[in-house]
Amino acid sequence: MLPATLTLILFAAAAAFGQSADAPAPAFDVASVKVSQPGPGAGPRRTERIQLSPGSVTMRNVRLKAAIRWAWHVSEYQVTGPDWLDSERYEIAGKAAGPATDDQLRLMMQALLRERFKLALHLQTKELGAYLLVAGKNGPKVHESTTEGETSVETNQRQMSVSIQRAPASQLVEMLSNFLRAPVIDMTGLKGRYDLTIDVAKYVADGAAQGKSVESTPMDTMALATTLLQAELGLKLEAKKMPLEVVVVDRAEKIPVEN
Numbered sequence: 001m002l003p004a005t006l007t008l009i010l011f012a013a014a015a016a017f018g019q020s021a022d023a024p025a026p027a028f029d030v031a032s033v034k035v036s037q038p039g040p041g042a043g044p045r046r047t048e049r050i051q052l053s054p055g056s057v058t059m060r061n062v063r064l065k066a067a068i069r070w071a072w073h074v075s076e077y078q079v080t081g082p083d084w085l086d087s088e089r090y091e092i093a094g095k096a097a098g099p100a101t102d103d104q105l106r107l108m109m110q111a112l113l114r115e116r117f118k119l120a121l122h123l124q125t126k127e128l129g130a131y132l133l134v135a136g137k138n139g140p141k142v143h144e145s146t147t148e149g150e151t152s153v154e155t156n157q158r159q160m161s162v163s164i165q166r167a168p169a170s171q172l173v174e175m176l177s178n179f180l181r182a183p184v185i186d187m188t189g190l191k192g193r194y195d196l197t198i199d200v201a202k203y204v205a206d207g208a209a210q211g212k213s214v215e216s217t218p219m220d221t222m223a224l225a226t227t228l229l230q231a232e233l234g235l236k237l238e239a240k241k242m243p244l245e246v247v248v249v250d251r252a253e254k255i256p257v258e259n
Helices: 004-017 064-071 102-116 169-180 206-210 221-233
Strands: 030-035 049-053 056-063 089-095 120-135 152-156 161-168 184-186 193-199 235-251
Touching: 030 102, 056 064, 056 102, 064 089, 064 102, 064 235, 089 102, 120 169, 161 169, 169 184, 169 221, 193 221, 221 235
Parallel strands: 120 184
Antiparallel strands: 030 089, 049 056, 056 089, 120 235, 152 161, 161 193
């Protein structure tokens, strides 16, 4: 049987997707959609950025798949459709008439994607392998942020460390989902915003004691995630097969209706 919290999550997702035809879909007051124009020397893996404020959302260099994932609040690996959803890049921005919650902004983004990309999709329930993110035996070891502002993520590839400021648990869940290439469901009960610094090198450098470099040490993705979560954050993952909503894209136009 599914946990009560997860059942509510799935019910809310289905309700948001299937609004009554009589209920007007919320829409941005001002919106902009255009194809990204890569700058000189831009590689194929340009950084995607999604920034939120109380009344707006701005997406830079995003794949349509990433925009759909955000709008329907699902994992990257719960969106299926044409291959180009994962390659073409866009600049998408929307501003509401006034302050709006994240949930309201997601509904507005759904309407915008349907309008500009002629997007047609449906939800389908599938039994998927997923992970529940839960508190460890001694409880979470995260520190609630004392500063104001947007979430900040800084990575140091040379030192293999990640510094995160003012991040909600949902941000950690998204990072884990992308890292593990599987859906991750937040069951931690963490409601605030948190500051995290994770020294990845410390956990993959066992081979260094044997004269091996960090770069040459094999990385077991699941083992690394499990160790990092337990040691650094006091959290753990529990594998579970469960019915999850999958977003299936039936139709979308590669060139959107621009401004």
